[in-house]
Amino acid sequence: MKEHCGVFGVVGPDSTRLTYEGLKLLQHRGQESAGISWIENGKIKxxxxxxxxxxxxxPGDIGISSFSIGHVRYSTTGATTLQEAQPLDDGEISVSFNGTITNHFKFGRYSTDTEFILGFLSKEISSGRSLESSAKAFMDVADGAFSLLILSVSGEIVALRDPRGFRPLVLGEIGENKVIASEDSAIRQLGGRVVGSVHPGEMVILNERGFYREKVHTLQTTTCSFEYIYFSRPDSEIDGISVYTSRIKLGEILAEHHPAKGDIVVPVPDSSRPIALGFSRASGIPLEEALVRTVTSKRSFIMPSNEARNDVLKEKFGVVESAINEKRVILVDDSIVRGNTMKRLVTSLKSAGAKEVHVRIGSPMIKYPCYMGIDFPKRSELIGNLGSEAMIAREIGADSVEYLSVNEMEQAIGRTTLCKACFTGYYPLKGRYDLSNLESVFAR
Ligand code: SF4
Known part of the structure; x- marks a missing residue:
């Protein structure tokens, strides 16, 4: 399972500087490439x-402009090449996008879904349609997840959030600048005020006069559960719900429904820290930061290849032996995908002297790949398909493994309007697809 992307766009006197700074604050959403488009001398650069x-x-290469959009990327489709980095522009418009257009392969030979978006919009515009009308036509035909920014030489940013609202997208103001970003924490950290979420199915136009909002589509909302569990920054809110509070509650409910007899609770840093804190508070078992993430390590799941991922795993965690020696450890993580990381961690903890290791997971068991913006391995590589929790425990060498149920996860996050496809196999897409075909197109 791999990270997707982050987008940031600004209309206002400080546009390009703020977009550059905003991308740095969304760095956790993609670390393979970054880019900025702006308007200079009537053209997009x-x-x-x-x-x-x-x-x-x-920053010295980026012009000063009142209109810019930016992108940090993990490639959910396509390889990691500079040509495929975003934003992607044709001189007249530029697109920057977070998600996956699940049906893009039905529209011809585009090597990435971003190329499809740019190609579709360019064609519509050259046939005489306005950008806004072209964007609405795109929303009609596109299936999947998209939080999309379109910069136009005419001096505006058109933003779309897909009708299911899979990925977050937030409006804000920083001084005189109008801002749109993947996460509100980036806007607040830059001293701005959050106006609110772009609603699922909504189109927003940002220009020098302000925001113009229009609801284009309505479908049942299914925001990605993993935005709460793992992807987003803990200091973000998604659709009015605090990511940090959700993670604490995931841990509390985990402790209540899936207790373990242990001496210490140990989080797998970084995203599972609040989950482990919730577990510790609810169980009364002390939290110990016994795993240390090496500062230079990137999250293994956003690494582009197995080889790169395994290299990172080797150097990723250190163990504080004095904290775990002769202890029964309750190891808390947000998810298990292939199981490589967890197996390695359990082995490291036991070799460092842990008497027992009980693994508790703050999400349901992942059994199906994602085709809505998160890069997953194929179904056969997901450890959740091994069978029972006991079989997974045996495979990773743990004394026990337990996961949250889907209901418990919904209760913790405080909403049921969530995508749960990677747990249930029910994909909330508009079209009908041959899932094995989707797997061959999207899973790695
Ligand atoms: S399948 Fe899983 S990772 Fe993908 S959007 Fe749904 S909840 Fe998120």
């Missing part, structure tokens, strides 16, 4: 590169 924002972009 784009600067992009591979790596983290600070490596990929040189």
């Amino acid at each position: 784009t600067s992009k590169g591979l790596g983290l924002v600070g490596e990929a972009l040189n």
Whole structure:
């Protein structure tokens, strides 16, 4: 399972600087490439590169403009090449997008869904349609997840959030600047005020006069559960619900319904810390930060290949032996995907002296790939398909493994309007698909 992308766009006097800073604050959403598009001399210019924002972009190369959009990327489709980094522009419009257009392969030979978006919009515009009308036509035909920013040379940003609202998208103001971003925490950290979420199925136009909002589509909302469990920053709110509070509650409910006899609770840093804290508070078992993430490590699941991922795993965690020696450890994580990381951690804890290791997971068992913006391995590689919790415990060498149920997860997050497809196999898509075909297109 791999991270997807983050988008940030600004209309206002400080546009390009704020977009650059905003991308740095969304770095957790994609670390393979970064880019910014802006308007200069009546044309769209784009600067992009591979790596983290600070490596990929040189602020000196980015022009000063009142209109810009940016992107940090993990490639959910396509390879990690500079040509495929976003934003993608044709000189007149530029697109920057978070999600996956699940049906893009039905529209011809586009190598990525971003190319499909740009190609579709360009064709509509050259046939005489306005950008707004072209964007609505795109929403009619596209299936899947998209939080999409379109920058136009005419001096506006058109933003769309797909009708299911799979990915977050938030409006805000920073001084005189109008801002749109994947997460509200980035807007607040830049000293801004959050106006609110872009609603599922809504189109928002940002120009120098302000925001114009229009509901284009209505479908049952199914926001990605993993935005709460793992992806988003804990200091973000998604559709009015605090990510941090959700994670604490995931841990509390885990402790209540899936207790374990242990001496200490140990989080797998970083995203499972609040879940472990909730578990510790509810169970009364002390929390110990006995796993140390090496500062230079990237999250293994956003690494582009198995080889890269395994290299990262080797150097990812250190163990505080004095904290775990002779202890019964309750190891808390947000999810298990292939099981490589968890198996390695259990082995490390036991070799460092842990008497027992009980694994508790703050999400339901993942059994199906995602085709809505998160890069998953194929179904056969998901450890959840091994069978029971006892079989998974045996496979990873743990004394026990327990997961939350789907109902318990919904209760913790405090909403039922969530996508749960990777747990249940029910995909909330508009179209009907041959799932094995989707797997061959999207899963790795
Ligand atoms: S399938 Fe899972 S990861 Fe994908 S959108 Fe749904 S909840 Fe999120």
